[in-house]
Amino acid sequence: MKRTRTYVVLGVAFLLNSSLFVSNGWAIERDVLSFVTRKDRGRSIQLINTQGEFLQTLMVEGPIAHFTWSPDGRSIAYSSNRNGDPDIYVMDVKTDTHRRLTFDDGRDWWPSWSPNGKWIAFASNRAGEIDLYRMDANGENVKRLTNQGDCKEPAWSPDSQRIAFISKSALFVMTAEGKGVRRLADTFSTGCAWSPDGKEIAFVPRGDAVGGKALFSINRDGKNMRQLTQLYKGLVAIFEPTWSPSGKWIAYLLVQPPEKLLEGQVVLAEEFFANSVICIANTADRGGGEPIEATRRLVASLKWAPEGFLSVSPSAEKQTTLWSKLKQSEKYSKTKK
Amino acid sequence: MKKNIRSKISGFLTSEEGRVSTKAPLALGVATGSVLLAQAMVPSPAQAEIVWDFSNVTCLWNWQCDDDAGEVCAFWDFTHQPGPTIEVHSACIIPPDD
Incomplete structure (x- = not known):
């Protein structure tokens, strides 16, 4: 009887320890965001925790436009115009090797890696209008998915069965084969992101009440719009939502265009996005949303880093440093609560 | 080269995008008068x-x-017109020479 009790105690201790290990480790995905930096003209990807501590820099043969992580965290696909027209490239994070995937004369943007690892969706004007395409992760078997033009910012559902995208100021969803295109809501070309459970899609709605100033989600059937963030006041706008793997958090770029835009002046993109900063909100209660000041004026394109990245971090030394900083930041966030 | 750029700017200004952007004459190096008008029309935040x-x-x-x-x-x-909605347009342009 006593031996049984000992085993039970040991078992419970083991389970507790396992969950602690998970909660203390990389699985706290909200701790790590990745973004293309503006300061070196898009030639590096920065990893930061939610306190704004810079954890690691991945140098790339940029300039990079948009980027997407492979689900295992081993690779990054990105769009770059370093050889002329923008094309899609893949970087092996561990070996720092780069491979070009698209070679057409058109421009290829917004790569999005399917969660099952098989495909990369992207936008291209290779046939004239900007439409969405899909290719195998090695660049083969390119398939055109849309024919309506002005299609951008593809985002895969977690089960890799559907793709959400922006076209003509509206949010659409379709199957991975480009079938069943369905219009869900009015939006802008400011990005969209699936919730990890595949039920909702985050986007920035159009409209007199909230245009550009709050993130909402909508079910993939077009029902149940839900406000995810606070409604910001003042001269700010939301871009590039990215949903954390746990579903608890959503990060986005809060942009404050210069006032001279309202004074009738033309503002170049550099200046339009100059005063932008990453914010993170709790999707359950719209809490948070405060800016991570360390990222102000730095961010061009934003994604959560996948949980698998730590295991392929480029060097043991960097890995140790990264691990250590993550542990520190976790302690910090616990004491903050 | 410069001639080409100027020609492209000229093309931009006469295009639909360019016509609307003439509401923003300062950055394009045109008169400043309408800027004051635009300021008067737009409500402050x-x-x-x-x-x-x-x-x-x-x-x-x-x-x-x-x-x-x-x-x-x-x-x-x-x-x-004055109102709470700021309608922003954008386009790819060749910036004028300084």
Whole structure:
């Protein structure tokens, strides 16, 4: 009887320890965001925790436009115009090797890696209008998915069965084969992101009440719009939502265009996005949303880093440093609560 | 080369995008008078809580433009009348010489 009790105690201790290990480790995905930096003209990807501590820099043969992580965290696909027209490239994070995937004369943007690892969706004007395409992760078997033009910012559902995208100021969803295109809501070309459970899609709605100033989600059937963030006041706008793997958090770029835009002046993109900063909100209660000041004026394109990245971090030394900083930041966030 | 750029700017100004952007004459080096008019027309953020309409934004970042041709993405306020909605337009343009 006593031996049984000992085993039970040991078992419970083991389970507790396992969950602690998970909660203390990389699985706290909200701790790590990745973004293309503006300061070196898009030639590096920065990893930061939610306190704004810079954890690691991945140098790339940029300039990079948009980027997407492979689900295992081993690779990054990105769009770059370093050889002329923008094309899609893949970087092996561990070996720092780069491979070009698209070679057409058109421009290829917004790569999005399917969660099952098989495909990369992207936008291209290779046939004239900007439409969405899909290719195998090695660049083969390119398939055109849309024919309506002005299609951008593809985002895969977690089960890799559907793709959400922006076209003509509206949010659409379709199957991975480009079938069943369905219009869900009015939006802008400011990005969209699936919730990890595949039920909702985050986007920035159009409209007199909230245009550009709050993130909402909508079910993939077009029902149940839900406000995810606070409604910001003042001269700010939301871009590039990215949903954390746990579903608890959503990060986005809060942009404050210069006032001279309202004074009738033309503002170049550099200046339009100059005063932008990453914010993170709790999707359950719209809490948070405060800016991570360390990222102000730095961010061009934003994604959560996948949980698998730590295991392929480029060097043991960097890995140790990264691990250590993550542990520190976790302690910090616990004491903050 | 300079002639080509000037010709392209001229083309831009006479295009639909260019015509609307002449509401933003300062950056294009034209007269400043209409800027004052635009300032008078647009309510300040303090006067009314503004919302954005980015429906007519055709580019957001410079990488969406033709870098080889020297194009960059430019934004302007296209709002026609005082009101809480700021209608922003954007297009790839070749910036004028300084």
